[in-house]
Amino acid sequence: MGLKDKKNTGSESGTNFFERVYEVAKLIPYGRVTSYGSIAKYLGAARSARMVGWAMNACNGRDDVPAHRVVNRKGILTGKHHFQGTNLMQQLLENEGVVVIENQIQDFDIIFWDPMQEL
DNA sequence: ATTCTGACGTGGG
């Protein structure tokens, strides 16, 4: 049986991970937010919370991925610097009714959306 | 191959 040239065929992990993150991000309801770790955990990569942020980095250019609804566990807009402009991320959130003060989301525990719990 | 960094999370003090 010759199958040796392709190292993968049953387990794909890499590019798909990014798409996974996008899928979950798109599921985030309007006016709600979630954290990188929660998404990572939902995907089964709880230890790769950083990779979620990295995936968001690749989402730069995609308008179908609401990356502005994804913040860190403290509810701070850690990645606002990666958006266009200086406060674009905050603008988008406030546009949805999310109150943001000093890069800190107010009532974060209330508007928090956990994919593990909601899905 | 190695090294460093990064949109994070957790635990201890």
Place this chain on the structure above:
DNA sequence: CCCCACGCCAGAA
């Protein structure tokens, strides 16, 4: 609440 150190995985130089 704050600060510090470690782990973690993927990609770039």
